[in-house]
Amino acid sequence: MFRRMGPVRHVLFAALAVGGSLGYAVAQEGGDSTVAAEAAVANASAGCSAQSQALQSAKRDKDIIRATCLDDKLRQCNANLQNIKRREAALNEAISEGDTGRTNHEFTVIGVLSQKFKMLAQAANQCVGQDLFDTGDTEVREEVDLFAPDENPAVITGVPDWPVPYIPPPVSALVAVLSAAWSPLTASAQGFSADRAASEGPGFKVGRLVLHPGLSLEGGYDSNVFLESTGEEDSFILRLEGYLDIATEGSQRRGQGEMNEAEPQKIQFRGGLGAQYYHYFIDRVPDNVGADAHVDFSYNPSKVFSLQVRDIFRRTVRPFSNPNTTQGSTISYGRNHNTATLDLVGRSKSQVLEGSVGYTNSLEFFDADIYGYGNNMTHRVPASLSWLFFPTSALIYTFEYANQQFRNPDQILSSPTLLSENNRVSNMIGYNGAITERFSLTTMIGYAAGFYKNGEDYDDVIARIDTRWRPRPTITLAAGYDRDIRPSFIGNFTVVNRLHVNAQFTLSGALLLGVRAWVSFDRSGLALSPDGTLLGNQANREDTRLYAGLFGEYRFRAWLALFGKVGYLADFTDFQYAGTGALLDPAANYQKFEAWLGLRVFY
Numbered sequence: 001m002f003r004r005m006g007p008v009r010h011v012l013f014a015a016l017a018v019g020g021s022l023g024y025a026v027a028q029e030g031g032d033s034t035v036a037a038e039a040a041v042a043n044a045s046a047g048c049s050a051q052s053q054a055l056q057s058a059k060r061d062k063d064i065i066r067a068t069c070l071d072d073k074l075r076q077c078n079a080n081l082q083n084i085k086r087r088e089a090a091l092n093e094a095i096s097e098g099d100t101g102r103t104n105h106e107f108t109v110i111g112v113l114s115q116k117f118k119m120l121a122q123a124a125n126q127c128v129g130q131d132l133f134d135t136g137d138t139e140v141r142e143e144v145d146l147f148a149p150d151e152n153p154a155v156i157t158g159v160p161d162w163p164v165p166y167i168p169p170p171v172s173a174l175v176a177v178l179s180a181a182w183s184p185l186t187a188s189a190q191g192f193s194a195d196r197a198a199s200e201g202p203g204f205k206v207g208r209l210v211l212h213p214g215l216s217l218e219g220g221y222d223s224n225v226f227l228e229s230t231g232e233e234d235s236f237i238l239r240l241e242g243y244l245d246i247a248t249e250g251s252q253r254r255g256q257g258e259m260n261e262a263e264p265q266k267i268q269f270r271g272g273l274g275a276q277y278y279h280y281f282i283d284r285v286p287d288n289v290g291a292d293a294h295v296d297f298s299y300n301p302s303k304v305f306s307l308q309v310r311d312i313f314r315r316t317v318r319p320f321s322n323p324n325t326t327q328g329s330t331i332s333y334g335r336n337h338n339t340a341t342l343d344l345v346g347r348s349k350s351q352v353l354e355g356s357v358g359y360t361n362s363l364e365f366f367d368a369d370i371y372g373y374g375n376n377m378t379h380r381v382p383a384s385l386s387w388l389f390f391p392t393s394a395l396i397y398t399f400e401y402a403n404q405q406f407r408n409p410d411q412i413l414s415s416p417t418l419l420s421e422n423n424r425v426s427n428m429i430g431y432n433g434a435i436t437e438r439f440s441l442t443t444m445i446g447y448a449a450g451f452y453k454n455g456e457d458y459d460d461v462i463a464r465i466d467t468r469w470r471p472r473p474t475i476t477l478a479a480g481y482d483r484d485i486r487p488s489f490i491g492n493f494t495v496v497n498r499l500h501v502n503a504q505f506t507l508s509g510a511l512l513l514g515v516r517a518w519v520s521f522d523r524s525g526l527a528l529s530p531d532g533t534l535l536g537n538q539a540n541r542e543d544t545r546l547y548a549g550l551f552g553e554y555r556f557r558a559w560l561a562l563f564g565k566v567g568y569l570a571d572f573t574d575f576q577y578a579g580t581g582a583l584l585d586p587a588a589n590y591q592k593f594e595a596w597l598g599l600r601v602f603y
Contacts, residue, residue: 033091033095033103033107034091034092034095036107036110037087037088037091037092037107037110038088040084040088040110040111040113040114040117041081041084041085041088043114043117044077044080044081044084044113044114044117045081047077047117047120047121047124048074048077048078048081050121050124051070051073051074051077051120051121051124052074054070054124054127055067055070055071055074058070066127066509069127070124070127073120073123073124073127074124076120077117077120077124079302080113080116080117080120083113083302084110084113084114084117087106087109087110087113088110090102090106091103091106091107091110094106105349105350108350109349109350109351112350112352115390119392119434119437122437127473202603203247203603204603205249208248208249209246209247209248209249210246210247210248210249211244211245211246212244212245212246212247212272212602212603213242213243213244213245213602213603214241214242214243214244214245214600214601214602214603215241215242215243215600215601215602216239216240216241216242216598216599216600216601217239217240217598217599217600218238218239218240218241218596218597218598218599219236219237219238219239219596219597219598220236220237220238220239220594220595220596220597221234221235221236221237221593221594221595221596222234222235222237222592222594223592223593223594224590224591224592224593225280225282225284225285225319226284226319226321226322227319227320227321227322227571227586227590227592228322228586228588228590229588229589229590232590232592233282233284235280235281235282235285236280236281237278237279237280237281238278238279238281239276239277239278239279239598240276240277241274241275241276241277242274242275243272243273243274243275243292244272244273244274245270245271245272246269246270246271246272247269247270247271248265248267248268248269248270265301266299266300267297267298267299268296268297268298268301269295269296269297269298270294270295270296271293271294271295271296272292272293272294273291273292273293274291274292274293275289275290275291275292276289276290276291276317277289277290278290278317278318285319285333286330286332288317288332288333288334289315289317290315290316290317290318291313291314291315292312292313292314292315293311293312293313294310294311294312294313295309295310295311296308296309296310297309297310303347304346304347304348304349305344305345305346305347306344306345306347307342307343307344307345308341308342308343308344308345308358309341309342309343310339310340310341310343311338311339311340311341312338312339313336313337313338313339314336314337314338315334315335315336315337316333316334316335317332317333317334317335318333319333320333320335320584320585320586321582321583321584321585321586322586323368323370323371323582331368331370332367332368333367333368334366334367334368335364335366335367336364336365336366336367337362337363337364338362338363338364339360339361339362339363340360340361341358341359341360341361342358342359342360343356343357343358343382344356344357344358351388352387352388352389353385353386353387353388354385354386354388355383355384355385355386356382356383356384357381357382357383358381358382358383359379359380359381360378360379360380360381360382361377361378361379361380362377362378362380363376363377364376364377365407370581370582371582371584372408372411373406373408373411373412373414373415373419374406374415374419374489374584375406375407375408376404376405376406376407377404377405377407378402378403378404378405379402379403379404380400380401380402380403381400381401381402382398382399382400383398383399383400384396384397384398384399385397390433392433392434392440393431393432393433393434394431394432394433395429395430395431396428396429396430396431396432396444397427397428397429398427398428398429398444398446399425399426399427400424400425400426400427401423401424401425402423402424402425403421403422403423403424404421404422404423404424404487405421406419406421412530413530414530415530415581416529416535416579416580416581416582416583417489417490417527417528417529417530417535417581417583417584418454418455418492418528418529418530418532418535419489419492420452420453420454420455420492421452421453422450422451422452422453422487422492423450423451424448424449424450424451424487425448425449426446426447426448426449426462426485427446427447427448428444428445428446428462428464429444429445429446430442430443430444430445430446430464431443431444432444438469438470438471439467439468439469439470440467440468441465441466441467441468442464442465442466442480443464443465443466444463444464444465445461445462445463445464446461446462446463447459447460447461447462448460448461448462448484448485450485450492450493452492455491455492455525455526455528456491456492456493456525456526457492458485458492458493458495458525460485460495461483462483462484462485463481463482463483464480464481464482464483464484465480465481465482466478466479466480466482467479467480474505474506474507475503475504475505475506476502476503476504476505477501477502477503478501478502478503479499479500479501479502480499480500481497481498481499481500482496482497482498482500483495483496483497483498484496484498488524488525488585489583489584489585490524490527490535490541490583490585491524491525491526491527491528491535491540491541492524492525492526493524493525494522494523494524494525495522495523495524496520496521496522497520497521497522498518498519498520498521499518499519499520500516500517500518501515501516501517501518502514502515502516503515503516510554510555510556511552511553511554511555512552512553512554513550513551513552514550514551514552515549515550516547516548516549516551517547517548517549518546518547519544519545519546519547520543520544520545520546521542521543521544522541522542522543522544522545523540523541523542523543524540524541524542525540526539526540527539527540527541527575529579534578535577535578535579536575536576536577536578537574537575537576537578538574538575538576541573541575542573542574542575543571543572543573543575543589544571544572544573545569545570545571545572546568546569546570546571546572547567547568547569547570548567548568549565549566549567549568550565550566550567551563551564551565551566552564552565559601559602559603560599560600560601561599561600561602562597562598562599563596563597563598563599563600564595564596564597564598565594565595565596566593566594566595566596567593567594567595568591568592568593568594569591569592569594570589570590570591570592571586571589571590571591572589573588573589574589575588575589576588
């Protein structure tokens with residue numbers, strides 16, 4: 001069903017991967033910068049042409065995984081081709097004006113871009129199974145690794161959050177594998193919008209916009225709906241989800257398979273709405289509807305100065321604790337969260353330096369009055385600075401100030417746990433990038449402090465290290481450690497030390513499988529009630545949390561997929577809550593098993 005690339009195309013890809021930088025280097029040593037630039041542009045153009053031919057071949061073979069991978073590489077190739085052509089024009093202009101400093105600058109940038117095209121050619125080789133560094137038989141599939149060497153090292157992805165207090169609903173395996181190709185919109189949006197953008201189909205074109213609808217029907221089982229240590233209640237669950245995303249026509253669509261590459265868009269937009277209907281087969285959980293909406297807007301995303309505006313709304317409705325109240329049979333577990341962000345990004349003309357500063361407003365509120373004490377708003381001012389010193393490596397510094405306020409002061413006085421307005425600061429510095437074509441690394445270290453009006457403050461070291469290894473085109477392995485300090489409804493904050501591993505595999509071109517596991521050792525601040533007494537039997541809540549899960553997806557067609565997920569979540573703690581009020585966190589240790597199976601269509 002799936003054919004290896006022919007020998008002629010194999011030789012073409014190999015020549016493009018090596019010849020691009022070689023031609024540039026030979027011309028450079030000869031001292032003729034104009035000839036070097038022409039050679040670099042010619043090789044870049046040939047590389048994009050070869051990738052376009054490979055993409056068309058993958059589509060004819062109906063190889064979904066290979067086509068998706070090559071589509072991403074072709075999009076990046078076309079965008080960088082326009083960039084290197086502009087640099088060549090700027091170089092010729094500087095030479096004609098006799099501006100030696102500007103000539104050297106543009107020449108250096110063209111050299112960096114030539115290395116970028118080499119990496120893209122190697123990545124395209126892996127997409128079709130023609131690995132230049134493996135002369136034996138190879139598989140002909142590859143996943144688009146979230147940390148692949150050809151992606152922007154100036155952008156740090158967030159550490160995947162763990163499913164506390166519940167295992168999240170299943171998402172497509174392709175979501176985890178193909179998400180976030182570092183575009184200015186989807187990479188920043190994180191969450192659901194980035195996932196959809198990665199797993200969507202070609203869409204319906206309406207003018208300069210593209211519509212992407214999707215629908216899924218799923219059945220699930222939860223062994224411990226209310227996260228209890230004794231008297232657990234289990235339930236089967238029915239979930240129906242639908243969404244519609246709207247986006248500006250991407251450069252990959254306008255330039256895909258064409259020799260005339262698309263110009264970078266000055267305005268990029270993505271927006272969408274989604275809804276999830278839940279039905280539990282027990283009386284204590286009423287039917288409810290979750291929702292999400294997002295708007296992502298970027299102006300001048302590839303220019304020296306750009307503006308990014310995002311708003312994400314997310315509503316979850318699954319139980320997150322046992323309310324311990326007579327309202328328990330009819331209470332709504334709706335939890336609503338809205339995040340609005342404005343970022344100003346500045347870059348040097350060479351794209352070597354990049355900095356950003358912004359403002360984020362986060363609002364969280366609950367449907368049920370008994371949880372109203374947890375309604376809060378957080379103002380954040382994030383900033384970052386990165387230095388790209390190789391095509392695939394960057395030094396990064398990040399800083400953030402946050403101010404959190406609770407919206408119902410009267411309820412806080414009678415809440416089951418002490419809550420306090422606070423100011424928090426954090427900063428980190430480190431490295432992000434590819435060490436080899438198969439191995440990449442993120443390592444960050446920093447310091448964080450939190451100052452609370454009531455209760456305990458904190459100041460401590462935070463750190464993160466993530467390693468990603470792709471031994472074969474069809475296998476991606478990742479492992480890491482992160483130490484963080486997070487806001488908490490118990491004890492003001494929680495110090496988190498977590499180890500995590502992930503593995504993803506592609507089989508037969510249409511089946512994706514994944515394994516994910518982590519263990520976290522957490523310790524809260526001083527856990528108090530509003531009157532100053534201890535919240536439980538210990539001064540601090542200490543937890544060992546464990547998760548292990550398997551997921552898979554099989555695509556019958558490019559628009560139809562069957563997916564499933566099983567997961568085990570456990571929280572081991574000796575902490576026992578001494579009160580009777582409804583906590584926003586599970587009151588005691590628990591274990592739960594969850595499984596899902598569903599069918600989805602998307603376009």
